[in-house]
Every structure is written in structure tokens, then in C-alpha cells.
Amino acid sequence: MSPAIITTILGLLLVIFGIWVGDNANLLPIDASTNATIYDQLFSVLLSIGTILFFGMLGLVLYSLIRFRRKPGQEGDGSAIEDNLPLEIFWTIVPTVVILFVGLYSYDIYDRMGGMQQLDLSGHNHQGQETMVEEERIWGGIGSGSVEDKSKSSLESIPIDVTAMQFAFLFHYPEGDFISGELHVPVGKPISMRMESKDVIHAFWVPEFRIKQDIIPGQPTILSFTAQKEGKYPIICAELCGPYHGGMRSNVIVEDTSSYTDWLLKNAKNTIT
Amino acid sequence: MTISLDNSKEGETKSLQPKGWLRYFSFSLDHKVIGLQYLVCGFIFYLIGGLLASAIRIELTSPLSDFLPRDVYNQVLTLHGTIMIFLWIVPVVNGAFGNYLIPFYVGARDMAFPRLNAVAFWLIPPSGLLLISSYFITGAAQSGWTAYPPLSITTPAAGQMIWILSVLLLGGSSIFGGINFIATILKLRRPGLKLMQLPMYCWAMLGTSILIVLSTPVLAGTLVLLSFDIVAHTGFFNPSLGGNVVVYQHLFWFYSHPAVYIMVLPAFGLVSEILPVHCRKPLFGYTTMVYSIMAIVVLGFVVWAHHMFTSGTPPWMRLFFTIATSFIAVPTGIKFFNWVATLWGGRISLNSAVLFSCGFIVNFVLGGITGVALAQVPFDVHVHDTYFVVAHFHYIVYGGSVFVIFSSIYHWYPKVTGRMLNEDLGRFHFALTFIGFNLCFAPQHWLGLNGMPRRVAEYDPQFTFVNQLSSVGALIMAISILPFLWNIIQSTFRGPVSGNNPWNALTPEWLTSSPPPIENWIGPPPLVKEPYGYGRNNKDSNEITTDT
Secondary structure: OOHHHHHHHHHHHHHHHHHHHHHHOOOOOOOOEHHHHHHHHHHHHHHHHHHHHHHHHHHHHHHHHHHOEOOOOOOOOOOOOOOOHHHHHHHHHHHHHHHHHHHHHHHHHHHHOOOOOOHHHHOOOOOOOOHHHHHHOOEEEEOOOOHHHHHHHOOOOEEEEEEEEOOEEEEEEOOOOEEEOOEEEEOOOEEEEEEEEOOOOEEEEEHHHOEEEEEEEOEOEEEEEEEOOOEEEEEEEOOOOOOOHHHOEEEEEEEOHHHHHHHHHHHOOOOOO | OOOOHHHHHHHHHHHHOOOHHHHHHOOOOOHHHHHHHHHHHHHHHHHHHHHHHHHHHHHOOOOOOOOOOHHHHHHHHHHHHHHHHHHHHHHHHHHHHHHHHHHHHHOOOOOOOHHHHHHHHHOHHHHHHHHHHHHHHOOOOOOOOOOOOOHHHHOOHHHHHHHHHHHHHHHHHHHHHHHHHHHHHHHOOOOOOOHHHOOHHHHHHHHHHHHHHHHHHHHHHHHHHHHHHHHHOOOOOOHHHOOOHHHHHHHHHHHHHHHHHHHHHHHHHHHHHHHHHHHOOOOOOHHHHHHHHHHHHHHHOOOHHHHOOOOOOOHHHHHHHHHHHHHOHHHHHHHHHHHHHHHOOOOEOOOHHHHHHHHHHHHHHHHHHHHHHHHOHHHHHHHOOEHHHHHHHHHHHHHHHHHHHHHHHHHHHHHHHOEOOOHHHHHHHHHHHHHHHHHHHHHHHHHHHHOOEOOOOOOOHHHHHHHHHHHHHHHHHHHHHHHHHHHHHHHHHHOOEOOOOOOOOOOHHHOOOOOOOOOOOOOOOOEOOOOOOOOOOOHHHOOOEOOO
8 A cells, every 4th residue: 555545544543533532532520501511512522633633743753753763873864855835835724724613613612602792781682582692691701780680681590699708609699688608509590690709819610510700809700501400519719719729619509490499498588479 | 561352351251250160150151151050050949849849749649638738838839830930941941041052053152241141140049049938937929820919919928029029030030131132143143144044942032032021021010010019008909999900910911921932932942953963854844933933922922811711801802812822823833743844754863852852742732732722712711720721731831841951951961061961861761751741740631621620739539549640640750850860960970971063963052162162162153054954965065164
């Protein structure tokens, strides 16, 4: 077989291997939010591309080192090849195309996660018009104080006020006007959190939800998500916040609507209609 | 008394520094002495930073915070990061190799500003001692090397202030060095030597110096404002006084992302010098290499906010920085393809220098791939501030820059000492370092993906085994330093004499005696128009002329 055919076959095998790894490698925790499922699609694509590139480069370096090593007694220099324009154009264009593809794909993922939505506008959505988007709107950035309007106008999104401090999270449920140290959310319902810090920067991270947002003193941030799998997952502070940073953890309990309602009623200070 | 200008100059040089080993402890103006001062000083700080890393890895062998007191743990991780970046990698890849090599490469007898050069070096040991002393006096800074307010404002002020002072001095040293390199490369070139004939390391240092000179002052200004917040209770970054903590992050990363290129671009340059010599081939794609370096410099200034995707950043900004960051992969990729093409068809000596350079290529490709992934906002929001990021940047700065530093030491040791290192010990050192490094950091990707944040002393017990695996890797890395040190020490005294040019290299630093005389060449500097002219039949006519 000619070297060209062998190279083509090896290249195809590498691509198949990369795609297989991307599809089958189980490197992430359970996907407990709608956001996580979308995230895992992106991860799988990035892992495939990364595997192909890494093992391709590793193979080229190892092959060169073995094939072109100086054998005992060998004298003289290698070939004086200084450049090869078609080859250089090829390996400029291919990464550019890959980067553009990754960029467009992750833009699409970002958009499906709701990242491109303007926060201050999201509170004024007309019902029905942007239903899907509203359900999938996963995170926000710096809030503009429109959360309360939003919670009334947007579809049944449950508002929760999060306060972070050294070294704990507090979750205030406006519906029952009480504070909990653990976050309880019903499965399948959009949650909208308004987060504020009392002291230093903290970050709200639930690995199983694939979401993270810094909680910044002096600037409320907004984070929205919809849990899709029941269970108990860790809430982790991801921004260095002091000596007990590693211990700043809580739990989010995702439960069915009736258990959630029971819990809410049991803890509520005022009567809920 | 009538003496010629040349003699008086020579007399001055001699009187300024003691003879023998004492000159390494003097305010020497010789660029080669200063280069070695940077290297040895940096290496001592590397050992200290490594001890701190060992303390971190020991703490993390168990899921409880049981080895160091919690506040000490945060001091240790702050010192580890600060020492490794500002006292080891930046001074060594720039100051050490830059000072030693750049005057040779441009055909000069010294740097453009020798006194400024010595000042730049002599700022480093006191700043380093100042930084470390803070631990013993009042307790060191506890807010990480990023010193994000308000944490840096609320933690004990003395340690944080000493940290700021020390980083300011080191930043000053870095700026002095950057100005000196720009002036030397652009203005001190030997007549007849064109820019596009310079060895690649000159281009890397030119690009790096531009980054240093333009971005470091921003860090300095930011840290001065932060110090006002701490001691004068101003409110630039203090939210309780109306300050904005996100502004600090923008200013900090405007320097600290280019700082990554300040650590890796010189490494790219050094690899470009080492590989052609040992592959006996020209450096592939010289012109595209130059443009790639400059593209990285330009793009390096517009990517900083990818460190802030989970802070308060509006959607358009997240998107812009995703795209800009991703595109850095294109010029970087070109450089890596060029190095592989340099290997291709060569007559490669599999010595320690080549092994470390190839280890660098493999490690950096992995770090680059995770880097492109991290540039994607939706990917980053999950793994930001986790061990995935820790793994990523150690693949860049250790798997990248530190591997290249070792490769360079193996390559230029005969130049500096006139003796050869022991190759078997060198390959053993490489094997230990490569295995230890990958065992230490590869599993950390998984830790981050599965829920372990960075900068923690305690973690979920499900991560115990993988953390212990990582710590074993760190132990192997720590041990790997022993064969290296032994090799260096015993070869200095008993290594076989190398001759002037043991690698048969064509770059100008080898066209003089090893070790070189005080002003680099006895006669006029040679004109090397083709520093990578290997494999040419007409090699003898390769313009190694000495006429001016």
C-alpha cells in the first residue's frame, strides 16, 4: 500500500476513535438540569475534536522521533526543507475551520441555554411568545433589579433569593417568607434566583446542573435553571472566599412537586394560597 | 595619561566585577553573568515554590483539612502561585535565557542598557525575600495570586501589602528587562543583519517584551489602587464604599492574561532554537512563525475577560471574548505544526534537550486543547474555578514553559560551562518528570469536571483516590529534581570537556569559545545570515563571515 493510503486509513481510524470517545466517555456527573443535557452535547463534541487533535499530534511526534531518529554511525544532516506553502495553507485553514465550527456550535449551545437573552428584557416577555426560550433560560449575568416583575409576569418561575456569606448560603423563599440553609426545588419548574453577597465574592456551583455564577457584593446576579432529575446534589462555593472556603457547601434537593409543596407549607411563615 | 578608548572600556569592565565565582554575587554588567544570576536565583525560588506545592499535595491526600491550618493553607497556595509565576518562570524564560542569548543573536557585545539590566536582576532577590518573609512576620497574603477584592481587602492587611509591594517591584524588574530587550533587538543589531535573519528566540522576546511593556503598568496601577483601598480605606474596589470588584478583575486580567504569553512565547522561541540543531534541519516555516508570534501578541491583548465568564459580564462581552480567545489557537497551532515539520525528515538525536522539547509539544497540545474548550462560555461556566482549570494551566506553564526551561538547560549547559552533562541521567530526569507531571495533573481534569473546586483544603470524600493519585505524581516530580541537581553539580566539576560547539550548531552563540569571553567574541562578531542552514551542501559558504 502506498503511504497516502495508509495515512488516509490511519486518519479515518483516528476520527472514528475520537467520535467514539466523545460519545462513550463517561467523564461528567449526572445531568440533573435541562442545562446539563445541552452542556453534555457540547462536551461530547469538544471531547471528540480534542481527542482527534491530541492523539494526532502525539502520533506525529512519536512517529517522527522513532522514524527519524539518528541511528548509530549515521552522519550528516537531514533534508533542508524550509517551508511548503500548500501544507502551511492547509494547516492554517483546517484549525480556522475547526475553530469557526466550535465557535458557532458553542454559540448555538449558549443561545439554547438562554445566554444571549437580555436580562432586563426577559422580565417583560409576553406570555406565549417566548415560552420555550423562557423555560430554557439558564443563567444571567448582572441583574438589573427586574427580578420581581419577572417572577410575576413569567410563567410560574419560582423566585428564590440567595444570600452568600462567609461561609454559608442562605435561601429565602418569598412565597413562604422563610429562610432555608438547603435549597429545595421541584422537578421540571424553572427557578429564578437573585443572588447577593454580604461580604466577599462567592460562587454558586452545582456540578450536576453544569451552572456556575459568581455572587458579587454590591451587584446582584441572577441565575435561572430547571432541574430535571430528582435527587440531592451538592452546592459548592467555587470562588476563594477565605479560610473555610472548602467547607462552604450546601445541598440542593430536587423533589416532585407534591413533596416540594409539603416542604414549603411546613416551613412557611405565612399562609400560601 | 593617554590611553585609547578601547582600553579604558576594557579596564572599566574588569574593575566593575570581581573575578571567578564571586562575580555572580556582584553588580556585574556582563549579560552572561546576569543571565546566570537570573537562572540560579529563579531555580532556588522554584525549589521553594515546589516545597509549597508539596505541602498542598500532602494536604490534599485526605479529604479533610488536617495537615495545615486553614489560613496557612491559603497563604501557601498564594505564595506557590506568586513565586512560580513572578520569581521562577517569568524571570527565567525572559531574564535568564534572554540575557544570555539575545546579545549573541543580534551580534552585540552586551545588552543595550547594562546597568538597567543589572538593576532589573537585583530587584528580584530582595522582592522574593520580602514576599517570603511576610509569612514569618505577619502571615502571607491569603487571597490567591489573583488577590481579588474584597477578599484581599478583608484578609490581614500586612501580608497583602507586602505581597503588593513585592509584585510591584517584580513588575518593575520585568518592565526594565522588556525595555532593554526591545532596544537591544531593534537597535544593537550587527550591521548587515536583517530582522528576518534573526534567530526565532529574538522574535519571541520582541513580542514578549512588547506585551510586558504595555501590560505590566496596568497591573502596577491596579495594585497601587488596591493598596490604597487596604491602607487608606479608599473605595476603588471596595463595594461597601461604592467600589466595583469586577473592575479590578478586568484590570488584573488585562495584565495577567498577557502574562501567560509572557511565560510561553519565550519558551516557543527557545524550542525553535533547540529543535533544528538536534534534528539537523532548518526551522520549518520561519516567516509564518514570525507572523504567528506577532498575531499572538496582538490577540493576547483582547482575550482577558475569558477569565471572567462567571463574573458579571454581559452576553455580548462573553461572546466576543470566546471568539477572540478561540482564534489564538490558529497561530499557536501553526507553530506546533511547524515544529513537527521540523522533526519530520530530520536526523534526530534523542538526547535530553530533544526529549524535553518534545515533551513540551505533547503537554502543550493537551493544554491548548483544554484552553480552546475553556474559551467556550457554555463549557467554561461548569469548570471555571475548578481543578479542570488547575490542570489546564499547569499543562501550559509547567508542561509548557518548565519543560522548555529544562530542555534549554540541557542544550546550553556546554555553552555556559564548557562541559557536557550526563545524558543517561538527563533521560532519567525526563522520564521521571514526564510521568510524574502527567500523573499529577491529568487526573485533575476529571476532578474538576466532577465537582472539585480549586483552592480548597477539604473536598468530597469521593475524590480521595484520584487526589492521592495526583499526589503520587507530585512526589515523582519532586524526586525527579534529584538526578537533575546531581547531574548539574557533578558535571560542573567532572563533566567531559565539550569543546566550543559540541552540537555543531550554526546559531551565533556557538561561534565563539565555550564558555565565551567577556565581550562574547575575541574579534568582530560573526554575521550569521542563516542561523538554521542545516542540510545545505554549501554549508561552508554559509555566510559565517567576520567582515563588517
